[in-house]
Amino acid sequence: MPISPNQGSSGGGTLVTITGTNLSGTTAVHFGTRSATSVTNVSPTQVTAVSPSGNGVVGVTVTTPGGTSNPVSFFYVGAPFKQSLSPTSGSTAGGATVTITGTGLSTATSVSFGANSVTPTVVSDSQITAVAPAGAAGSVGVSVTTAGGTNNGLSYTYVAVPTVTTVAPAEGPTSGGTAVTITGTGLAGTTQVTFDGNPAPFTVISDTSVSAVTPPGTAGAVDVVVSNDAGSATAADGFTYVAGPGI
Template sequence: MPITPNQGPSGGGTLVTITGTNLSGTTAVHFGTRSATSVTNVSPTQVTAVSPAGNGAVGVTVTTPGGTSNPVSFFYVGAPFKQSLSPATGTTAGGQTVTINGTGLATASSVAFGANSATPTVVSDSQITVTAPAGTAGSVGVTVTTAGGSNNGLTYTYVADPTLTAIAPTSGPASGGTSVILTGTSLTSTTGVTFGGTPASFGVLSDTSVAVVTPAGAAGAVDVVLTNEAGSDTLDEGYTYLAGPDI
């Protein structure tokens, strides 16, 4: 006498289908010692019922005027618990492989990043991996759904590619040390700034501006490149190193 599905959340509420013979006139379905709700005698070979709350593995029996059937196993699954995810940020284009650690993850069937869902790969009961779907810039809640229910509480942040629109001042001595301001968009998560390929020290002022101290460089125009966790943008020949006087 098979039962489908054979597992569900410990809180109950799973609609199961029980298949067998001589099921006409079913009067009760029990999950262990607890009675199922919404029992429906579909046919002489099929009964549906909604599982009550429970824990662990229990025997499911069907009772008819002819007696009580042999038990078939049903497994109650606890709700998942998430402890961490890594990395916690990624590009709005999606595609980042995210690892989620916790407990009760063996039956994970979906992971939602805000309103967008993806199918995970189960590594073990304590770990799953999932490819982040595309999303809009900002933070979203991450929800894992398993046979035991759903759990959220972790946050993933989508980062847009940066854009550079201006630099001021646009020139300074080749010895470096000039304070400049880069302006643009999506600059909050800036991870690096280079002048002609040479890294510069910087500080994020806001999502639209970054303060930078120019490194030393050879006289002439150089590209200015800003990188964040999603990508990079370039001001072509955006800064000019000026040669010092020679007498």
């Protein structure tokens, strides 16, 4: 007498289909000693029932006017527990592989990033991976659905790829030390600013503005690159190093 699915949440509520013979007139379905919360006699060979709450492995039996069937095993699965995810942010275009750790993850069937769901890859009972779908800039909740239920409590931040509009002032001495303001979009999550590949100290002012101090450089025009977790933007020849006068 097969039963499908043969596992479900310890909180109950799993709709199972039981197939066999002589099932007409089914009067009860038991999960261990507990009665199913709903029983429907579909045909002489099929019955559906909704599992009650429970724990561990129990025998499922069907009772008809002719007697009670042999038990078939049903496995109760606890709700998943999520401990962490990494990385915690990525591009609005999606595509980042996110690793989620916790317990009870071996039966994971879905991971939701806000309203968007993806199918995860189960690594072990304590780890799954999921490829983040595309999403709008900002933070969303992450929830994992397993045979034991759904759990949330973690968040993932979508970051837009930055753009750079202006660098002002656009020139300064080769000795460095020039305070510049970089304007553009998607700058709130800036992780690095470079001038000709050389990192510069910076401060995020807003999503449209970052201030930075130029490092020393070689005379001439250089690229200014602003990076965040989603990518980078380049202001080609955005700043010009000017050599000091000589006598």
